[in-house]
Amino acid sequence: MKMRKMITSGLVALSVLALAACGNGGNESSSGDGGSDVKKVGVVQIVQHGSLDAAYEGFKEGLAEGGYVEGENLEIDYQNAQNNQDNLKSMSEKLVKDNSDLLLGIATPSAQSLANETSDIPIVVTAVTDLVEAKLVESNEEPGRNVTGTTDMVPIEKQIALLLSVIEEPKTIGIMYNAGEVNSKIQADIAEAALVESGVDVRVLTANTTNDVQQVTTSLAKDVDGIYIPTDNTFANAAAIVGEVAKETKTPIVAASIEQVEAGALTTFGIDYHSLGKQTGVMAAKILDGDAEPSSMPVETANDLELVVNEDMAEALGIDPASITAPE
Secondary structure (H helix, E strand, C coil): CEECCECHHHCCCCCCCCHHHHCCHHHCCCCCCCCCCCEEEEEEECCCCHHHHHHHHHHHHHHHHCCCCECCCEEEEEEECCCCHHHHHHHHHHHHHCCCCEEEEECHHHHHHHHHHCCCCCEEEEEECCCCCCCCCCCCCCCCCCEEEEECCCCHHHHHHHHHHCCCCCCEEEEEECCCCHHHHHHHHHHHHHHHHHCCEEEEEECCCHHHHHHHHHHHHCCCCEEEECCCHHHHHCHHHHHHHHHHHCCCEEECEHHHHHHCCCEEEEECHHHHHHHHHHHHHHHHHCCCCHHHCCCECCCCEEEEEEHHHHHHHCCCHHHCCCCC
16 A cells, blocks of 8 residues: 655656566567567547546556557557547547557547457557446456456445545535446446435536536535546546635535646545556556456456545645545
């Protein structure tokens, strides 16, 4: 377990590793033409926002650690669907037709889209909450198909405990998410059950698009003592807007991902998506090496969980950042 604290206005970008230093390992072309052994990896990402972008960067880092370096023995075709289902399908079809050696799906819709197009090409996924519920694998221990990867299921009960700990005498807690995202619905249901068990009232509001986020957040913040947001792509994409409303209404928000805290929530005890993506890249390298197959490669959970506090937001809410501690 790691702990760190962040100041939103002073965030420092993660330094990029010198990928070339990782070398080619055992993947160097024996023909000497520098191209015959180049592996092709196709990537589909559902939408651009901090968490998913970090997962993609981490994925490339993990591949490099495994000996696959872009521009040397690795070619990556990266596609971003910009939250459009039609784009997802056409991009997935293209990557399959291009005879990719391996595919990466970032977030549940991307993973499902790729899996619908091929049962032969190895697929790894990341930022997917429940691979079984999404019908991507038969079980996390024995995927049984051409899909494996990493789950971003977070310790929701601990995140709820964290939220309740920063509020004096909480009576009503709100939950916000996009009901159209399967991963979000799973997390929201777990969060609601944990809140009910703790004895507080729960109010749930959903937003269908990022255009709805400000109105939903404003409406919910007026009626609750604090808000919980799962790893939801819609709300992650509008995290800065959520943060501005939280400041105006003095509403503590615990979000499921670190990137959402960096953009405007108060705190989380959650996943570093860059690290999660790196785990996925290491898994992908083993598949490309021929040392593993998705069907028998267990789904992995995050290696590291972190307490992250947005000190600017804490100050705006009148909360001492030092008083916020990781749940047991």
